[in-house]
Amino acid sequence: MSTKSGRLIYVMGPSGAGKDSLLNFVRERIGARVMFAHRYITRSVSDGENHVALTHEEFAARLASGVFSMHWESLGLHYGIGIEIDEWLMRGLSVVVNGSRQHAPAALERYPQTQFVHIHASPAVLAARLEKRGREDSRQVEARLARRPALSLPEQARLVTIDNSGSLADAGQQLLVAIGHTPGSAALKAQG
Numbered sequence: 001m002s003t004k005s006g007r008l009i010y011v012m013g014p015s016g017a018g019k020d021s022l023l024n025f026v027r028e029r030i031g032a033r034v035m036f037a038h039r040y041i042t043r044s045v046s047d048g049e050n051h052v053a054l055t056h057e058e059f060a061a062r063l064a065s066g067v068f069s070m071h072w073e074s075l076g077l078h079y080g081i082g083i084e085i086d087e088w089l090m091r092g093l094s095v096v097v098n099g100s101r102q103h104a105p106a107a108l109e110r111y112p113q114t115q116f117v118h119i120h121a122s123p124a125v126l127a128a129r130l131e132k133r134g135r136e137d138s139r140q141v142e143a144r145l146a147r148r149p150a151l152s153l154p155e156q157a158r159l160v161t162i163d164n165s166g167s168l169a170d171a172g173q174q175l176l177v178a179i180g181h182t183p184g185s186a187a188l189k190a191q192g
Contacts, residue, residue: 006088006089006090006091006092006093006094006095007089007094007095007113007114007115007180008085008089008094008095008097008107008111008113008114008115009094009095009096009097009114009115009117009178009179010097010099010104010107010111010114010115010116010117011023011096011097011098011099011117011119011175012098012099012100012101012104012116012117012118012119012151013101013118013119013120013121013164014101014120014121014126015126015130016121016125016126016127016128016129016130016133017119017120017121017126017129017164018119018121018129018164018168018171019098019119020050020098021164021168022119022162022164022168022171022172022175023036023050023096023098023175024050025168025169025172025175026096026172026175026176026179029172029176030176030179030181031181033093033094034093034094034095034096034179034181035085035088035093035094035095035096036050036095036096037081037082037084037085037095037096037097037098038050038051038052038081038082039051039052039079039080039081039097039098040052040054040059040062040068040079040080040081040082041053041054041077041078041079041080042054042055042056042059042077042078043077054078056078059078059080062080063078063080066083067082067083068080068081068082068083069081069082069083069085069086069110070097070099070103070106070107070110072100072102072103072106074100074102075147079100081097081099085097089111094179094180096179101118101151104116104151104152104153104157105152105153105154108153108154108157114157114158115158115160115178115179116153116157116158116159116160117159117160117161117162117175117178117179118151118159118160118161118162119162119164119171119175120161120162120163120164121163121164121165122163122165123145125164125165126145127145130145160174160178162174162175162178
């Protein structure tokens, strides 16, 4: 799919890497020319996560209606990104998506100019964050940590890697730069 001048920024990484926290950090500091896509997930909303909760039946009905530009399944949950991102890209807007490492090749096929951003953190930080968020029991946390899907992208794919083991502000500034905005950019909101 070609776009006028919009750019898809596809953020991905393991559970507990702090993707939602980083996206919230960036959303509070970036101008209106960047759109943040909603994720539709067959899971109830929990603290710190920004998504639209759907039942499995609602998800299936939307999928059958063709209203997702991207969709995938992970650990028994269904995830979707709405087709509104296609319109935003055609209007020249940058669009940030919270995606899946496993779905990244399909995203690149549909959106060849995608900027990928892989967020990661040390195993100890991942474990502590997963335990703290309390969505899963210890057995499920161990399964998440043991699951390490390979990140397989073609050589020509544009990829930025950000280590979010330290301060949120440091990693957040790196994500702002990856999106294409620097602290001196007019598109950034005044911080305070």
